[in-house]
Amino acid sequence: MHHDSFFYLALVYLTAAVIAVPIAKRLGLGSVLGYLMAGMLIGPHLLGLIGEEGQDVMHFAEFGVVMMLFVIGLELEPSLLWRMRSAILGLGGLQVAGTAIIIGGLAFLAGLSWQASAALGMILSLSSTAIVLQTLNEKGLIKTTSGQSSFAVLLFQDIAVIPMLAIFPLLAIQTAGTDSASSQTWVGSLPAWLQTVVVLGAVGLIIAGGRFIIRPAFRFIAQTRLLELFTAAALLLVIAIAVLMTTVGLSPALGTFLAGVVLANSEYRHELISDIEPFKGLLLGLFFISVGASINFSLIVADPGSILILVLGLMLVKGLVLFVLGKVYKIGTDQNLIFSFALSQVGEFAFVLFSFALQNGIFDAELTGKMVAVVALSMAMTPLIMTLNEKVLLPKFGTEKTNDREADEIQEDNPVIIAGFDRFGNTVGRLLKANGIGTTVLDNDSDRVDTLRKLGLKVYYGDATRHELLHAAGADKAKLMIIAYEESEKNENLVHLVKKHFPHLQILVRTSDRTESYRLIEQGVDHVYRETLDTALRMGVDAMRMLGIRGFHAQRAANMFRKHDETVLKNLSAVRKDKKVYFSMAKSAIAELEDLIQADMADTDLERDAGWDSDSLREEVLARFQTPPKPEEPKVTS
Numbered sequence: 349m350h351h352d353s354f355f356y357l358a359l360v361y362l363t364a365a366v367i368a369v370p371i372a373k374r375l376g377l378g379s380v381l382g383y384l385m386a387g388m389l390i391g392p393h394l395l396g397l398i399g400e401e402g403q404d405v406m407h408f409a410e411f412g413v414v415m416m417l418f419v420i421g422l423e424l425e426p427s428l429l430w431r432m433r434s435a436i437l438g439l440g441g442l443q444v445a446g447t448a449i450i451i452g453g454l455a456f457l458a459g460l461s462w463q464a465s466a467a468l469g470m471i472l473s474l475s476s477t478a479i480v481l482q483t484l485n486e487k488g489l490i491k492t493t494s495g496q497s498s499f500a501v502l503l504f505q506d507i508a509v510i511p512m513l514a515i516f517p518l519l520a521i522q523t524a525g526t527d528s529a530s531s532q533t534w535v536g537s538l539p540a541w542l543q544t545v546v547v548l549g550a551v552g553l554i555i556a557g558g559r560f561i562i563r564p565a566f567r568f569i570a571q572t573r574l575l576e577l578f579t580a581a582a583l584l585l586v587i588a589i590a591v592l593m594t595t596v597g598l599s600p601a602l603g604t605f606l607a608g609v610v611l612a613n614s615e616y617r618h619e620l621i622s623d624i625e626p627f628k629g630l631l632l633g634l635f636f637i638s639v640g641a642s643i644n645f646s647l648i649v650a651d652p653g654s655i656l657i658l659v660l661g662l663m664l665v666k667g668l669v670l671f672v673l674g675k676v677y678k679i680g681t682d683q684n685l686i687f688s689f690a691l692s693q694v695g696e697f698a699f700v701l702f703s704f705a706l707q708n709g710i711f712d713a714e715l716t717g718k719m720v721a722v723v724a725l726s727m728a729m730t731p732l733i734m735t736l737n738e739k740v741l742l743p744k745f746g747t748e749k750t751n752d753r754e755a756d757e758i759q760e761d762n763p764v765i766i767a768g769f770d771r772f773g774n775t776v777g778r779l780l781k782a783n784g785i786g787t788t789v790l791d792n793d794s795d796r797v798d799t800l801r802k803l804g805l806k807v808y809y810g811d812a813t814r815h816e817l818l819h820a821a822g823a824d825k826a827k828l829m830i831i832a833y834e835e836s837e838k839n840e841n842l843v844h845l846v847k848k849h850f851p852h853l854q855i856l857v858r859t860s861d862r863t864e865s866y867r868l869i870e871q872g873v874d875h876v877y878r879e880t881l882d883t884a885l886r887m888g889v890d891a892m893r894m895l896g897i898r899g900f901h902a903q904r905a906a907n908m909f910r911k912h913d914e915t916v917l918k919n920l921s922a923v924r925k926d927k928k929v930y931f932s933m934a935k936s937a938i939a940e941l942e943d944l945i946q947a948d949m950a951d952t953d954l955e956r957d958a959g960w961d962s963d964s965l966r967e968e969v970l971a972r973f974q975t976p977p978k979p980e981e982p983k984v985t986s
Contacts, residue, residue, distance in 0.1 A: 360397045364390045365633055380482050381731035383633050387640020388728070398641060412631025413478050413696055414590050417506065417601045419624055420481070421608020422617050429609065432500055439497060439677055440504025443691075446669045447473035451662070463519040467710045468719070470512050471702060472662060474695040477502045477601075478632055479730050484690060487734075493679055493795045494686035501670075501691060506602055509697050513597065513704065520708040550596045554589060554603055558610030566616045582623040601697075635696065642699075643724040647717060655718070659725045663733070667692040680794025682742055689737045693726040743811075762786035763827040765853075767812035767842055769800065772858050772879055773832030777805075788821045813841050815849055823850045832858040839864075843871050862917065869921040876917075885910060905945050912941050 364386035372382025390397040429436070452469025456462055480498055481490070489495045562585065569581050586604055593603035611617060648655050667688045674684035699720065706716045766777050769791040780787050789805070790812045791797050797809040810817045812831075823829070829846050831839050839857055846853055856875040859865045865876045885906040892902040916937040923929045 357398065360390055361634060361637055364397075364637060369633075379486065379633075380479050380636055381728070383636030384640040384728045384731075387637035388643060388645075389640075390637075391641030391643065393643065393645035411590070412628055412633075412635045414601045414604050415586055415624055415628035416478060416481070416632060418586050418589075418604035418608045419621055419628055421605040421610075422612055422621050423608075432496075435497060435500035435677070436504050439673055440501040442673055442676075443501050443670060444470075444473045444505060444508050446673070447666055450665055450669065454665075464710055464715075467516060467519050467701075467705050470508075470515070471698050471705070471719075472666075472694050472723075474505045474509070474697050474701075475502060475666075475691040476693055476695040476727050476730070477506060478635060478696055479693065479727055480690050482632065483731060483734055487738075489686060492683060492686075492793075494683040494690065497674070497677070497679060497683075497687050498690050503605075505695065506605065506697075509602065509701070512701060516701070516705055516708050516710060519705075519710050547596050547598060550592055550598065550603075551606065553592070554607050555610055558607055562607075562611065563614055563616070566614070570616065570619075578619065579623040582620050583627065586624065639696070639724050639727055642720065643728070644717060644721050647721050648725075651718075655721060655725070658718075658722045659729065662694070662722065663692040663726055663729070680798070682792070682794055685737055685741055686734075689733050690730070692733070693730045694723040696727075698723045761822055761825050762788045764788070764830060765790070765812075765818070765821055765823055765826050765828070766830045766832060767791075768831065768833035768839075768858070769807055770796065770832070770834055772834075773830065774800075776830060776832065788826070790817065790821060813838060813845055815845060818845070818850065823853065826850075826853060828856060829853040830856045834860075836860060836864045836867075840867060840871070843868060843873055847872065862920075865917060866921040866924050869918055881910070881913070901949060904948065908945055908948060909941065912937075912944065916941075 365383060368386035368389070369379050369382035372385065373379060389395055392398065448466075448469035450469075451472050452465045455465040455468045460468065480502060484490050484495045484498060490499070566578070566581065569578055585607070589603045589607050590600035593600040611620065614620075670688040670691055671684055674687050679687060702711065702716050702720055702723075705711050706713065711719075764780060764785060764787045766773050766787050766789045769777060769789050770793075773789075773791075777787055777789055789807045790810050791800075791807055792809070792811045794809050797807050800807045808821070812818060812821075823846070829850070831842050831846075833839050833842070836859070839859070843855060843857060846855055854875070855873050856877065857868050857873055859868060859876050859878050860880070861878065865878060868876050888909075889902045889906050892905070893899055916934075920930060920933060920937075923933060
């Protein structure tokens with residue numbers, strides 16, 4: 349089989365991904381770094397399983413970035429973009445401008461022409477949308493302050509690519525050849541004013557088409573009830589927009605993002621996301637592998653010192669600019685560190701812009717090759733520095749110290765300490781406060797603490813897994829410790845700390861699932877609360893009532909289910925490592941619960957039970973004892 353055949357390349361790429369990504373995930377490095385390492389290994393500069401054809405694959409794989417922005421657009425609503433306008437224009441605009449000026453100035457001082465310096469500053473001001481969003485999503489940080497700020501900056505950067513492509517021909521030092529990017533499209537041969545009209549027309553066509561053409565078209569296609577046809581139509585839409593935007597000289601990623609935003613309120617939004625998602629994930633993985641394969645190790649080995657200095661210096665400059673802007677926009681220290689480290693690399697659009705600048709004579713081939721290596725290395729280092737930040741810096745610098753007044757207040761003798769005050773802990777805390785029970789609340793999200801303080805709630809910022817902070821919060825005198833963090837690892841660490849240093853405290857712990865509950869029960873915790881259990885049971889009760897089952901029967905069944913499940917949970921935790929025994933006991937428990945509820949439902953004396961709710965009781969009393977009214981008379985209610 350020829351090494352440049354499609355099947356050979358598919359075999360190499362998929363094998364590398366399937367081997368490298370699980371290993372990277374197991375080591376806690378994330379899938380992005382796994383893909384990058386796979387690309388480095390199979391690339392022409394190490395194992396040589398793929399050669400220069402990897403550059404052709406790169407162009408194909410960039411379509412994964414296009415699809416990703418389409419999906420991001422679908423998940424946004426225009427109203428949300430309007431609410432984020434301050435962060436997008438302010439934070440994003442200042443980041444691009446500030447970084448471009450500083451890097452461009454340093455390049456000019458290093459001896460580059462002002463044209464090359466300006467172009468280099470603009471290119472290196474961009475960050476990797478694919479890597480940042482993928483990494484933040486894997487770590488569950490997308491909806492945090494750092495995640496939303498990162499998204500706003502990335503969105504502005506993607507938009508900024510358009511004026512950069514327009515400016516680069518004006519910075520040309522040498523006369524570009526006839527094969528330059530601008531002359532490859534028919535738009536490039538038009539007068540400047542007509543080019544502007546065509547570009548605006550293309551954008552307008554996407555917006556108008558999304559509202560008046562695409563939706564009816566998808567409605568027509570959906571009526572065929574052929575899932576594969578809908579998938580084909582979704583892919584056709586993305587490809588058509590990418591071709592249109594490329595033809596007029598604009599970023600295809602921007603075009604598909606715009607189309608996604610237009611369709612964000614469409615009834616087919618979720619179907620489009622589910623159809624595009626598999627292709628997006630696969631092509632993004634291919635893109636990361638191609639980036640890894642593109643790193644020229646021979647060039648790096650020839651001059652490792654300067655390459656390393658350039659990579660670290662670049663990431664340092666970008667990180668400092670981002671950190672300062674985070675302070676200006678009052679992002680908390682922990683979130684600001686995540687924000688600054690996440691965006692400190694250079695983005696995938698740099699490969700396109702360097703090629704465009706080379707074609708326009710702004711850079712020479714030697715400088716372009718070196719900077720492409722720098723960009724690829726900065727992308728490869730992002731998951732590593734994110735892990736470094738998470739493991740080393742955040743525990744040391746992410747916690748802001750409370751001032752003296754807060755330290756005095758935190759030493760109250762409250763009977764309850766609550767660690768973690770998001771949606772779960774907040775509900776528990778407000779219920780206790782409403783009943784006059786004193787609580788000391790600790791939370792490690794600085795932005796949430798600031799928001800809750802504005803609402804009049806007394807919340808202290810700090811990491812409850814620190815022994816000295818718990819002692820200052822009065823753990824030696826309290827009676828109860830409510831642990832309600834969303835992160836299971838943090839909850840388990842805190843349980844260990846409390847049992848070791850404050851064994852008198854009764855511990856109540858929030859859990860997300862049975863597996864986490866088992867681990868806590870093994871540590872000796874008797875009171876575990878699965879956050880989904882009560883809500884799921886309440887939904888089941890409502891469903892039974894809607895189906896005509898009497899209210900007290902439904903409520904009693906839910907109470908019986910809860911008590912039985914809690915008993916079984918503790919029994920199963922003791923045998924969960926023996927899969928055979930575990931599944932046998934679990935199967936018996938399921939059958940036992942069904943028998944208990946069925947027998948209970950057949951009990952004729954249930955009316956004596958107090959498990960019903962007042963609304964259904966009233967309805968049942970009226971139905972049983974009132975004479976049905978005549979049709980022409982209004983119904984009498986008590």
